[in-house]
Amino acid sequence: MLSIIDLRVNYGKVRAIQGASLRVEAGQLVSIVGSNGAGKSTILQAISGLVPVSGGEIWFDGERLDRLPAHEIVRRGIAHVPEGRALFGRLTVLENLELGAYARQYTRREFDRVLEEVCTMFPILKKRARQKAGTLSGGEQQMLAIARGLMLRPRLLMLDEPSLGLMPSRVSQIFETLSQIKRRDLTIVLVEQNVQESLELADYAYVLQTGRVVLEGPGDVLLQQDMIRQAYLGM
């Protein structure tokens, strides 16, 4: 479904991604793990068209993405839930959700149906619909960010550090939500520093170091690898 071939991304003279290749099959949850600065978020930004690609190719369902602008990539059904949530804090929860549906030309009925589906998954958002997004708690904001991504009815959902900055009880709630979304056969790319949970959930995973893929394999297999256990799990 998604194929990244020898991707290179530079920030000026800094080579953030140095020839990474990844594959994501339909219906899979693929995790990308790695330490700070490994280039995990940059890969997602490159897929979404938010950073220019210096080399390599990104293909999605037979179409080359790396030459398209961000707003065109979304129309292909790729939703990106960025690190830090990137909510519109002065807009209400409902307005944020409406913006999530921007790239889809829903009819009124379709929009209401998608909104209802999303609100069923995140009931708190219905209660907070008229509240400014900036006034929500961290956990609620993260739910809103994921819900906004789901408003697109994406074919590929990319989540960047969804558990970042949340208290432990909220972190498990977020992973429970991701597990629910996964059961809907949605294709997901998950970038997380929470390696244990991330790999437990993943069908397949890539480990990134300084812009290169240094390890890959099924999530449960990687969890047994010494390198992962020592570097990320402190074992």
Add this chain to the structure above:
Amino acid sequence: MTRKPTKETLPALPGSSLLKPGFLVPLLAFVVAFPWVFQRSTFQNTAILVLLYAFLGQAWNILGGYAGQVSFGHAVFFGIGAYTSSLLLINTGLNPWLGMLVGAAVAATVAAVIGIPAFRLTGHFFLMATVGFGEIIRTLFVNLPEVTRGAQGVFLPLLESSIKNLMFRQSNTGYYYIILVMTVALFAGTAWLERSKLGYYFKAIKEDWEAAEALGVNATRYKFIALAISAALTAMGGTFYAQWVLYLDPYSTMPLMVSVQIALVAILGGVGTVMGPFLGAALLLPVSEVIRVAVGGGGRGISPMIYGLAIILISVWQPNGIMGWVQARERRAPQDQTGGAEP
């Protein structure tokens, strides 16, 4: 895409008390009755200036307040509107109302051309670019006397007093009501914009253009739309000004100070709010006029000093302007909505 789920499914929307009938109806009654209550020309001139700058501030607010692209070059669009309709009236006899529409179209076109390089910049750099373009175009107006009559300026021909001619030779009342209608229409349009899809896109781009792009909003396209609307409306204000003052020159019509004043009424009142530009104009313009009347030409430097003071006070005391203060008071009032607090 739809935007309005049923009322039964969602809690009530909180709105500013300044957009409710309890405030708007008495305000409208006051502004409609104003020329009969205050008949001295000084009062009427000041009231026209307040309404004109409320109109211009609102036009600026669409770009600077809602879409977040702060410009200090709007005097250019004001001048383009004023000059286009006036020169068309003088050279071809075109009715000023039609000239107003042509001026708006010319300003929107010029804005689009300026936008191509300027929108490659963001924040303060964009602001500085608008100042630069403003000065370049003003200098062109001074140095193209074959087209603009240069520094000697343009005297508008006197036409028969009528709404059709947008000219009233005996009193200011006609001008007052025309600018009142224009301003009320623009404020109503902005209230609609605030709740429209277009308004959401502007606000999203203002808050985080990358996030907006990531949702599929073509940020560049909507920035151009905001700039074109803002420029066209500012030009319409320029035509009104020309028909009212009946004389134009680049030094009085298009100086940087006009750009500052246009932006400042919106900033003082509260950017990105419907009522902000009116509150800003209602506060700033009378003060400026009182000083002009009291001190005369010798006090020409006092108004810029007041603008500077206003900018400092807003920055330190209330960055969200008067509306920020109003909204803070409203928030302190008991509300039934609650938000979570934990991280």
